[in-house]
Amino acid sequence: MNRFLSILFQSSLLLILAFIALPLVVVFAASVSPTAVISFNPSEWTMKWFGELTSSRWLDPFLLSVKLATIVTFLSGVLGLLAAYAVAYRKCPGHEAIMAFLLSPLAVPQIVKGLAIVLFLSSFGFYHLLGTAGLVMAHVVLTLPFVVRMIAGAMYNFDRRLDQAARILGATAFQRIRFILLPIIKPGLFSGMTFAFILSFNNIPLSVFLVRPGETTLPITVINHMEYSLDPVLAAVNVASLAFILAAIFLFERIGGFSTQIHGGSK
Amino acid sequence: MTSVESLSPPLPARRSLPHISQYLPLVPPAVVLLFVFAIPMGMMISLSFRASEGDAPTLYHYERFFGDGLMLAGLWRTALMSGLVAICVTVMAYPIAYYLARSRSRWRPVVFALAIAPELAGVVLRTYGWLVILEDHGAINATLMWAGILSEPLPLSKNLVGVVIGLTHVVLPFGVLSLLTSIQGIDPNLERAAQILGASRLSVIRRIILPLSIPGIVSSLLIAFTISASAYATPALLGGAGFKVLATMVYEQVLFYIDWPFAAVMAVVLLVMMLTIAFVGGRFEARLHKKLHI
Numbered sequence: 001m002n003r004f005l006s007i008l009f010q011s012s013l014l015l016i017l018a019f020i021a022l023p024l025v026v027v028f029a030a031s032v033s034p035t036a037v038i039s040f041n042p043s044e045w046t047m048k049w050f051g052e053l054t055s056s057r058w059l060d061p062f063l064l065s066v067k068l069a070t071i072v073t074f075l076s077g078v079l080g081l082l083a084a085y086a087v088a089y090r091k092c093p094g095h096e097a098i099m100a101f102l103l104s105p106l107a108v109p110q111i112v113k114g115l116a117i118v119l120f121l122s123s124f125g126f127y128h129l130l131g132t133a134g135l136v137m138a139h140v141v142l143t144l145p146f147v148v149r150m151i152a153g154a155m156y157n158f159d160r161r162l163d164q165a166a167r168i169l170g171a172t173a174f175q176r177i178r179f180i181l182l183p184i185i186k187p188g189l190f191s192g193m194t195f196a197f198i199l200s201f202n203n204i205p206l207s208v209f210l211v212r213p214g215e216t217t218l219p220i221t222v223i224n225h226m227e228y229s230l231d232p233v234l235a236a237v238n239v240a241s242l243a244f245i246l247a248a249i250f251l252f253e254r255i256g257g258f259s260t261q262i263h264g265g266s267k
Numbered sequence: 268m269t270s271v272e273s274l275s276p277p278l279p280a281r282r283s284l285p286h287i288s289q290y291l292p293l294v295p296p297a298v299v300l301l302f303v304f305a306i307p308m309g310m311m312i313s314l315s316f317r318a319s320e321g322d323a324p325t326l327y328h329y330e331r332f333f334g335d336g337l338m339l340a341g342l343w344r345t346a347l348m349s350g351l352v353a354i355c356v357t358v359m360a361y362p363i364a365y366y367l368a369r370s371r372s373r374w375r376p377v378v379f380a381l382a383i384a385p386e387l388a389g390v391v392l393r394t395y396g397w398l399v400i401l402e403d404h405g406a407i408n409a410t411l412m413w414a415g416i417l418s419e420p421l422p423l424s425k426n427l428v429g430v431v432i433g434l435t436h437v438v439l440p441f442g443v444l445s446l447l448t449s450i451q452g453i454d455p456n457l458e459r460a461a462q463i464l465g466a467s468r469l470s471v472i473r474r475i476i477l478p479l480s481i482p483g484i485v486s487s488l489l490i491a492f493t494i495s496a497s498a499y500a501t502p503a504l505l506g507g508a509g510f511k512v513l514a515t516m517v518y519e520q521v522l523f524y525i526d527w528p529f530a531a532v533m534a535v536v537l538l539v540m541m542l543t544i545a546f547v548g549g550r551f552e553a554r555l556h557k558k559l560h561i
Contacts, residue, residue: 002467002468005468006468009362009366013362013363013366013378016359016363017363017378017381017382019359019436020381020382020385020436020439021381022396022400023392023395023396023397023399023400023436024385024388024392024393024396025396026396026399026400027392027393027396027399030396030399038399038406078295079295079296079299080296082292082293082295082296083292083293083296083297085292086290086291086292086293087293090289092289092290092293098293101300102296102300104300104304104305105304107542108304108308108538109496109497109538109541110497110499111497111499111517111518111534111537112308112311112497112517112534112537112538113304113307113308115517115521115530115531116308116310116311116534117307118521119307119311119314119527119531120303120306120307120310120311123310123320137299138303140299140303141300141304144296144299144300148296198387198389201389202389202390202391204390204391204499204500205499205500205514208499208518209518219389219390219391219500222391222395223394223500223503223504226391226394226395226398226504227504230395230398230399230402235395235399238388238389238392238395241389241392242387242388242389242392245387245388245389246387249387
């Protein structure tokens with residue numbers, strides 16, 4: 001009976017993992033198959049679909065998405081630091097209510113936020129803000145709560161005795177922030193910024209309202225195309241953008257060193 | 268006056284009266300949230316109560332929404348889809364979470380990475396994969412028709428089936444994480460004690476692990492339901508024109524009908540539905556926690 005149960009458990013586990021891996025495997029195979037029919041025979045594999053990615057049709061949206069995600073990551077990082085400093089570090093009076101306000105966009109579905117922003121822009125006639133400017137604003141509102149939460153988490157854990165020691169030794173407020181607080185919360189800051197980058201780069205529900213012809217992000221270009229055909233080029237676009245995201249995560253990890261935090265290595 | 272107080276350093280000024288300067292760093296983030304979130308949300312909600320912009324408050328568009336069979340069908344579809352996804356996610360996440368909580372095998376990191384990493388890939392990549400698999404000419408139908416099992420393709424995409432499969436895949440990592448925290452909180456000694464006392468594996472699962480992980484099950488159901496109900500991209504791509512949910516209907520209302528107040532009503536309905544479920548579910552979850560841990 002016990003043996004039967006453990007076999008049942010293990011096979012169901014394998015089936016579920018196969019379910020998770022299946023669409024990813026299919027996309028990878030489709031991106032290297034010579035025709036629209038997926039081939040699992042490595043001798044037939046080709047890189048020709050990736051060759052098409054250099055056309056401006058895919059390159060322009062990719063560059064816009066990279067630019068957007070970079071600006072959004074930087075802005076969310078700066079705004080998140082400022083907010084977390086006041087709320088989690090200085091614990092200003094009313095910090096709990098302020099934190100609730102900072103996190104409140106999390107409770108609202110993205111499509112609702114997107115509608116609200118586009119309504120706001122159009123009712124004041126700010127049509128020229130649609131496109132990149134609107135996308136940046138919307139994505140900052142999307143990512144800021146996550147960044148604030150992660151930086152605030154790091155600041156709540158911050159050992160205040162370090163700060164007191166520095167003050168006794170005569171460090172100015174600026175020096176204490178620059179040489180003590182910032183290095184210690186760096187992993188939290190960078191994990192928040194990495195998260196912001198991925199969220200912005202992959203976003204659909206907000207971008208869908210704010211893109212305009214000539215200023216379209218990569219995911220929106222792909223889904224617009226997908227509604228008509230399942231062109232293998234799309235598989236190549238998807239694989240390439242996943243590779244880009246992984247490279248970006250690697251880079252952020254190199255600078256920020258947040259993996260120790262994930263493994264619970266340092267405090 | 269020679270108390271302890273005079274020996275200790277003078278209290279910093281910010282203790283006695285709230286210093287304005289400590290709120291200064293909050294100005295930039297608060298301005299952004301105010302102008303790109305709070306005010307637009309307020310305007311959207313107020314617009315939903317007006318027949319057209321600038322009119323007196325009215326429930327006209329809400330009456331329109333709740334009197335329209337198509338809209339109610341969309342509301343029902345959203346709830347049905349989210350409920351099914353919540354169940355599928357929780358059922359599939361449970362074995363993974365249990366394995367991750369208890370296993371000491373060297374495969375554990377691999378399973379963890381497989382369970383969480385697809386989240387990085389984004390919805391577009393995964394939806395594309397599912398479309399290639401589920402489409403009328405896709406992998407499953409092509410194989411079954413080639414083998415002569417089917418003469419007509421099974422309708423697997425552009426309907427409820429496709430959306431539930433795709434969303435389950437998207438939401439699964441969240442279910443795994445919420446169940447994992449809950450199962451990790453169960454003392455493994457309870458299982459050992461039961462086994463020593465002669466309980467079979469099945470009754471250990473049924474009478475110890477399952478009951479103690481009920482808060483985790485509830486939070487997995489809740490998070491899966493709320494993520495699904497607000498999902499836009501997966502239903503739009505895998506559901507197509509034939510399967511509309513609130514989120515895709517909001518977008519359609521803006522793009523094709525340009526009916527702003529009505530779109531605002533639909534958004535408010537979606538928002539209220541989500542907040543109600545999160546609030547009621549959260550209360551229920553907290554009660555369960557109290558019952559189990561005190």
